[in-house]
Amino acid sequence: MKPNPPNVLRILSRLALLSLAAAAFTVLTALYARSVRTPTPTPHWRLHRALAPKITGLPEFFGEGILIAVCTLAGRLVFRVRLSPAPPREKLLSLFDSTD
C-alpha cells in the first residue's frame, strides 16, 4: 500500500506546527526557570525516589484517578452552571445516534 504524499506532508506540517508551539512554550518555561531561585534540598531527597516500582504505591495511583475525577466533577459544575445552561437531555441522547 503506497502512502499518500499529500497526507504525509499534511501530517508533517501539522507536527511541525505543534513542535513550533511546543518550542515557544519551552522557551517561556526556560525563561521562568532562569528567573526563579530555589533553595537546595536536604541530602535525603533521593530516598523518596525509588528506582523500582512498588506495588504498595498502587493506592496512590487510584488516588490520582480520584483526584482527576474530582477536578472533572468541579469542571462539570462550573462549565454547565456558569458558562452555559445544561443542554437538553434529548440532545445528549442524540449523541452517536444508533444507526437502526
Add this chain to the structure above:
Amino acid sequence: MENAFRFQPLITKHLRESTEPSTGNLAQSGPRTSRDCTKLKNRPHSCSRHPPSSLLGGTILAEIFYGPARPIRFPSRLRSQTTIRKPHRVILMGAQTVVAAARSLKPTQPRLKFMFWLDAILFASVCALQTLHFTGLILHEWLGLAIVPLILLHLLLAWSWIAAETRRFFTSQSVRARVNYLLNLGLFAAVTATTYSGILISQKAIPAIMHSTPAPYMDWTWDRIHTWVADIVVILVGLHLAVNWDWALAAAQRIFRRFLGRWQ
C-alpha cells in the same frame, strides 16, 4: 432613504462577505449553487451539502461543519455507496457543534475505538506518572517519554477542531468555546513544560538514550518546576475531561454497548 432601500441587498451582501470568514459564509448558509461548491473545493469538510469524498471514506465518523444542521443531499452516485444519517447538533470537543454522521459501508467503529482507548491510555498514564512511588523512577521516566507521541497523536486526531477553533477564536465565539480553547492551550503548555523539565532532570532514560552519564547533582529548580507543573497538568486534565465529558460518555456507551447489552 429610498436609495438605502434600493442598495440594501448589496450592502447586506457586502457586509456578509466582508465580515464572515471566506468559507464560513458559504458553509453557514449552505452552498446554493454548484459554483458555491466550487469555491469550497479547496477547503474540504466545509460544505455541508456536498461533503468531500473523504467524508465517505469510512474512516471518519463525524465531521465538523461550520453552519447549522441542514439536510445533506448527496449526489446519486455517492448515495449508492453510503448510508447517510441526518446531521445532529452535538457537544464535540466541548463546543456545541453540528456533526453530520455519514456511515459508510465500511465500519466506522475502529476510529472511535482507537480515539477512546488512546484517551484512556493517556488518562491512566497521567495517573501513573503522578505516582512516582508506585512506578519507580526508571518506569516514570520511560513512561514520560512514551506519552509524548501519544499526545501528538491525540492532537493530530483532533486537528480539525484545533484548526477551526483557532480560526474562530478572534471572531465570533461563545464564552464556553473560548474557555475550552484556552484550557486546551494551557494543558498543552503545561504538558510541554513538564516534558521539557523532565528531560532536563532525567537520571536514567535520557542518559541511556544519549549514552551519557547522568549529572552527579540534579538541578533542583527544574525539579520543583517539574513537580508543580505536573500538578497543574492533573487539574487541567480533569477540566479537559469535564469539557469533553459528553463525548467520552457517548463513546464509552457506544463501545461498551455490546457488553452492557449482555448484562441487561
